[in-house]
Structures are given as structure tokens and as C-alpha cells.
Amino acid sequence: MRKLPFAALRRIVTVIPLNRTYMTLFCLVMAGAAEGFGVASLLPLLSAIGPEGGSPKGISGKIITFVQGLGIAPTLGFFLLVLVGGMVLKALLTLVAMHRVGRATADVANKMRLDLIDSLLAARWSYYVRQPVGRFSAALSSEASQAGEAYNAAAKFAAEMIQVLTYAAIATLISWRLGVLSLAIGLVMVLTLNRFVTIAKRTARKQKRHIRTMVGGLVDLLVGIKPMKAMGRHARFQTLFERDADRIRTAQRKQAYAREANKALQEPILAICLAGVIYIAVGFWEMPPGQVLVMALLLARVVTSIGKAQQALQAVRIAQASFTAIANTIDAARAMREPSPLGKTPTFDKGITFRDVSFTIGDTPILTGVSFEAPKGKVTTITGPSGAGKTTAVDLLLGLHERTSGDVLIDGVPLPEIDLATWRKMTGYVPQELILFHDTLRANITLGQPEFDDDDVMRALEQAGASGFVAELPEGLDTIVGERGARLSGGQRQRVSIARALVHRPQLLILDEATTALDPETEANIVRNVLELSRTTGVTVLAISHQPAWERASDNVVRLSSGRVLSVERRDPGAPASAGAGPRLRAADPLA
Numbered sequence: 047m048r049k050l051p052f053a054a055l056r057r058i059v060t061v062i063p064l065n066r067t068y069m070t071l072f073c074l075v076m077a078g079a080a081e082g083f084g085v086a087s088l089l090p091l092l093s094a095i096g097p098e099g100g101s102p103k104g105i106s107g108k109i110i111t112f113v114q115g116l117g118i119a120p121t122l123g124f125f126l127l128v129l130v131g132g133m134v135l136k137a138l139l140t141l142v143a144m145h146r147v148g149r150a151t152a153d154v155a156n157k158m159r160l161d162l163i164d165s166l167l168a169a170r171w172s173y174y175v176r177q178p179v180g181r182f183s184a185a186l187s188s189e190a191s192q193a194g195e196a197y198n199a200a201a202k203f204a205a206e207m208i209q210v211l212t213y214a215a216i217a218t219l220i221s222w223r224l225g226v227l228s229l230a231i232g233l234v235m236v237l238t239l240n241r242f243v244t245i246a247k248r249t250a251r252k253q254k255r256h257i258r259t260m261v262g263g264l265v266d267l268l269v270g271i272k273p274m275k276a277m278g279r280h281a282r283f284q285t286l287f288e289r290d291a292d293r294i295r296t297a298q299r300k301q302a303y304a305r306e307a308n309k310a311l312q313e314p315i316l317a318i319c320l321a322g323v324i325y326i327a328v329g330f331w332e333m334p335p336g337q338v339l340v341m342a343l344l345l346a347r348v349v350t351s352i353g354k355a356q357q358a359l360q361a362v363r364i365a366q367a368s369f370t371a372i373a374n375t376i377d378a379a380r381a382m383r384e385p386s387p388l389g390k391t392p393t394f395d396k397g398i399t400f401r402d403v404s405f406t407i408g409d410t411p412i413l414t415g416v417s418f419e420a421p422k423g424k425v426t427t428i429t430g431p432s433g434a435g436k437t438t439a440v441d442l443l444l445g446l447h448e449r450t451s452g453d454v455l456i457d458g459v460p461l462p463e464i465d466l467a468t469w470r471k472m473t474g475y476v477p478q479e480l481i482l483f484h485d486t487l488r489a490n491i492t493l494g495q496p497e498f499d500d501d502d503v504m505r506a507l508e509q510a511g512a513s514g515f516v517a518e519l520p521e522g523l524d525t526i527v528g529e530r531g532a533r534l535s536g537g538q539r540q541r542v543s544i545a546r547a548l549v550h551r552p553q554l555l556i557l558d559e560a561t562t563a564l565d566p567e568t569e570a571n572i573v574r575n576v577l578e579l580s581r582t583t584g585v586t587v588l589a590i591s592h593q594p595a596w597e598r599a600s601d602n603v604v605r606l607s608s609g610r611v612l613s614v615e616r617r618d619p620g621a622p623a624s625a626g627a628g629p630r631l632r633a634a635d636p637l638a
């Protein structure tokens with residue numbers, strides 16, 4: 047027999063406060079005791095109707111003596127009352143316990159879902175870069191609910207095991223041989239049926255893995271479906287998903303077989319055990335018929351309860367696959383949690399300094415000895431060929447990556463020493479890959495933050511050069527932009543993204559190729575707006591761009607190539623973007 051899943055059970059029940067589980071277990075134990083009393087009252091009843099009736103001996107005699115000692119007449123009516131009362135009490139206590147279990151099941155699923163969201167949102171940027179993000183949709187939807195079911199199944203397993211122990215205890219009271227026999231039968235049953243529990247567990251894990259792969263792949267594909275469709279290359283993905291679907295079907299079939307086999311084999315095992323025990327009890331132990339009847343009843347209950355416990359265990363194993371998958375995802379995301387904001391509150395009066403910053407991924411150097419300054423209130427453009435490391439430099443500035451050596455300083459304070467969350471809130475960021483949500487224009491700009499009203503939104507749109515096209519939309523700010531902003535043009539999406547970055551009046555505005563989709567006139571307008579904004583509000587601008595319009599508007603131009611600074615130019619904004627527009631400093635110049 048495989049190792050029992052106690053560690054897994056412990057992990058499942060500790061998702062919610064333990065005292066809730068203890069209370070439920072207490073109700074279940076009390077329910078077991080109530081049933082035990084009820085069934086025990088059968089003993090004197092049945093021994094009275096057997097041929098040994100009249101002067102019951104053994105446990106029946108002791109029960110009758112005990113009842114008489116309480117001053118109660120041991121009548122048929124009394125024992126029937128105890129039997130019925132015990133069963134009613136058991137039903138009530140079980141109902142209370144299962145009501146608690148139902149609530150706990152929903153709470154476990156809810157906690158897993160919220161923990162997953164929390165751990166994902168708090169993870170470092172480098173965590174997402176390595177994940178097929180689509181697979182989280184499977185975790186959040188079905189896996190979280192199934193993780194809750196693991197608690198439900200574990201509680202049912204505990205309830206059945208309490209029943210098994212209650213009946214085994216009564217069997218032992220009647221005769222130790224009967225107690226041993228019932229436990230031996232239980233063991234045979236567990237050993238016989240455990241194989242199906244193991245199959246269920248294995249197939250559940252496989253299903254989970256393939257479903258995650260399929261859902262993750264499908265979500266990622268749908269996000270980027272446009273070029274696939276355009277090139278007529280989407281059909282080949284059908285084959286890939288068919289393979290996953292086929293594996294899921296096979297695992298599901300095996301799981302259904304294991305579940306049904308576990309159920310179906312329980313009755314024959316019960317019948318064989320009962321027949322054998324009755325034969326031995328009557329033929330060899332010469333037990334009176336009343337006791338044999340009670341014994342048969344007890345054994346039937348023990349075996350039935352073991353069977354149900356086995357089914358519950360199987361359900362635990364199946365649900366456990368989801369629970370473990372989601373718990374592992376939470377653990378992995380938590381291990382990549384960003385450091386908590388214990389640093390200094392940042393000031394931003396002087397500017398940003400990169401001092402001999404290097405950054406490697408694995409063994410690959412991405413940036414090497416990068417030094418430059420982006421003074422407060424000025425426009426700095428980082429330019430250079432594709433792959434030069436421009437976006438990476440900005441990622442380091444925002445703490446999305448951690449430098450390998452050197453220092454990124456804000457007002458002379460190294461980034462690791464400042465409160466990153468506050469620093470980021472001081473920043474407006476327009477990334478290269480624009481992501482708009484399937485929501486209204488307003489919500490895309492405010493990101494649902496109620497502190498921004500329509501005046502803030504309109505001001506940001508104006509500054510981003512987007513107020514004109516928004517004014518022409520029949521539904522204005524209430525326009526739904528479509529999935530990832532599909533109902534807007536590329537240039538409109540860029541301007542909405544710039545408005546989003548400006549709505550909270552940032553002190554630093556980072557524009558990563560933010561105007562590439564715009565015609566020269568619109569781009570010039572935005573550059574003019576941003577320049578004006580910088581002059582009037584003192585916002586510092588860091589633009590990554592190849593566009594001459596940005597170079598012309600910049601106070602500083604930093605040229606990167608292959609992760610190194612080629613030159614740093616201090617410029618006179620407005621002068622033509624030709625060589626000699628300002629003092630050109632070599633990479634080694636100790637500007638920083």
C-alpha cells in the first residue's frame with residue numbers, strides 16, 4: 047500500500063483556521079458516539095429475542111444492569127427509544143458538521159483563489175517572463191474550486207473513519223474476536239481497493255497537467271491570433287490541442303473506471319466477508335442468533351463505512367491533484383515575491399544616475415558598465431539599435447530587474463534602499479507592448495482608481511494628443527475599446543496608453559517607443575505636448591526612441607549599443623539632431 051496522504055491532508059485542512067476543522071471533527075465524533083449508543087441498545091434487545099432470551103449475559107447483561115443502576119426499567123420501549131434517539135442525534139450532528147464542511151469547502155477554494163491572485167500580483171517581473179501566463183486561467187477557474195473539494199472529501203473521509211472506529215469499538219465490546227475480525231476485513235478491503243485510489247490519483251495529476259498545457263497554450267495563442275490568422279498558420283495548432291485533448295480523455299476514462307471499480311467491488315467484498323463470518327460464528331464459535339445478527343449488522347456497517355472512506359479517499363486524491371498544483375503555483379510565485387517596501391521614501395529633486403551598471407541574465411551580459419544621468423525636469427532620450435539594452439535599462443530603473451553590479455541612484459540613493467512601491471507610483475510608464483483592457487476608455491485610463499474624475503481623464507487625453515479622436519467617438523469616454531483595444535487604431539492605442547501614464551501626474555514619465563505607431567504630425571504634437579508638460583510641471587522624461595523628433599526635443603541623448611554606452615550627448619533642445627549639437631561625452635566620461 048502506498049504512503050497515506052496525511053501530509054497532503056494536513057496541508058488541505060490548514061488552509062483555513064484549524065479550530066474550524068477541530069469543531070467539525072468534534073461534531074463528527076459526537077455523531078459517531080450518538081450512533082454508537084443507539085446501536086449498542088440493540089444488543090439487549092436482540093439477545094432478548096434470541097433463544098438465550100430471559101437472562102441476557104455478556105455485554106447485553108452489563109448494559110441492562112447499567113440501565114437498572116440508573117433507576118430506569120430496561121423495557122423494549124426504552125431501548126427502542128435509545129436506538130431512535132441515537133440515530134436522530136447522529137443525523138442532526140452530522141448535518142451540523144456537513145454544513146460547516148460545505149462552508150469550509152467554499153472558503154478553502156476562495157482562499158486558494160485569493161492567495162493565487164495575491165502571490166501572482168506580488169511576484170517579480172522576472173517571474174512572469176518565465177511563465178506561460180495563460181495557464182493561470184485554468185488555476186483560477188476549475189483548479190481552485192476542485193482544491194476546495196479536497197477539503198470536502200477529506201472531511202467525508204474523516205466522518206467515515208469515525209464511523210468505522212465506532213463500529214469496531216462496539217464489535218470489540220461484544221467480543222474481541224469480532225473486533226479483530228472487523229478490522230481484518232477492513233484491511234483486506236483497503237488493500238484490495240487501494241489500487242483504484244492510486245489510479246485515480248495518477249490520472250487526476252495527468253489530467254491537470256494536460257489541461258494546464260492546453261488552456262495555457264490556447265490563451266497565449268488567442269492573445270496573438272491575428273498574425274496566425276493573417277498568415278493562415280492557425281490550423282496547425284489544432285493538431286497540438288488535439289494531442290492534449292486526447293491525453294485528457296484517456297486520463298479521464300481511466301479515472302472514471304477507477305472510481306466505478308472502487309464502488310462496484312465493495313458490495314461483493316461485503317457479501318463474501320459477511321457469508322464467511324456468519325458461517326464461522328454459527329458453525330465454529332456457536333454464537334447465539336441474536337449476537338450473530340448484531341455482529342452481521344456491525345460488520346456490514348464497518349465494511350460499508352470502510353468502502354465509503356475509500357471512495358472519499360479517492361475523491362481526496364483526485365481533488366488533491368488540483369490542490370497541489372495550485373498550492374505549488376502559489377509557493378513558486380511567493381518565492382519570487384518582490385521585497386516589501388521597507389526602504390526610504392524616495393525624493394526626486396535632482397534626478398536619476400546610472401553608475402557603472404551591469405546586468406546579466408544567466409551568463410549572458412545584457413548591460414555592461416552603463417553610466418549616464420537623467421536630470422530632474424529634463425528630457426533624456428535613450429537610443430540605439432534593437433537589442434542594445436534600452437528597455438532593460440528602464441526595467442532596472444523601475445526595479446523590475448535587479449542590477450548585477452553598479453548602482454542605479456534616485457537623488458543619489460541606491461534603488462535597493464528606497465521604497466520601490468512609492469517610487470513606481472511616482473512614475474508614468476508607456477511600454478513598448480501596449481495592453482489595453484476590454485473595458486471603457488475611461489477605465490483604461492484611470493485603471494479603475496476612483497480618485498481620478500473625468501476632468502483628470504480629459505486633461506491626460508489632451509496632453510497625450512488624444513482628446514480630438516475621443517471627442518469624435520459617439521460614446522466618448524464610455525466607449526468600449528474591445529479586446530486588447532482592438533477597436534482602436536495602433537496610434538489611438540498609443541495615445542490612450544500615454545494618457546494612462548499621465549493621469550496621475552507622474553514626476554517621471556517613461557516612454558518606451560511610445561510614438562512609433564503615429565504619423566509624423568501626431569508624433570510631433572505629442573513630443574511638443576510632453577516638452578511643454580516638462581517645462582511647465584517639471585516632469586522628468588525618459589524616452590526610448592529611434593525617432594529624430596525625440597532626439598531634437600531632448601536635453602540628453604544616451605546612445606547604447608550591445609549593452610554599452612557609446613556616447614552621452616548634452617543637447618540644446620530644438621537644435622537639429624546633427625552631430626555636434628551639444629558636447630558629446632565618451633562612454634568613459636565620468637558624467638555620472
Ligand SMILES: Nc1ncnc2c1ncn2[C@@H]1O[C@H](COP(=O)(O)OP(=O)(O)OP(=O)(O)O)[C@@H](O)[C@H]1O
Binds near residue numbers: 175412430432434436
Ligand atoms: N528575459 C530575458 N532573457 C534573456 N535575454 C533577454 C531577456 N530580456 C531581454 N533579453 C535580451 O537582452 C537584450 C536587450 O534587450 P532589450 O529589450 O533591453 O533591448 P532594446 O534595446 O530595448 O531592443 P528593442 O529596441 O528591440 O526594443 C536583447 O539581446 C534581449 O535578447
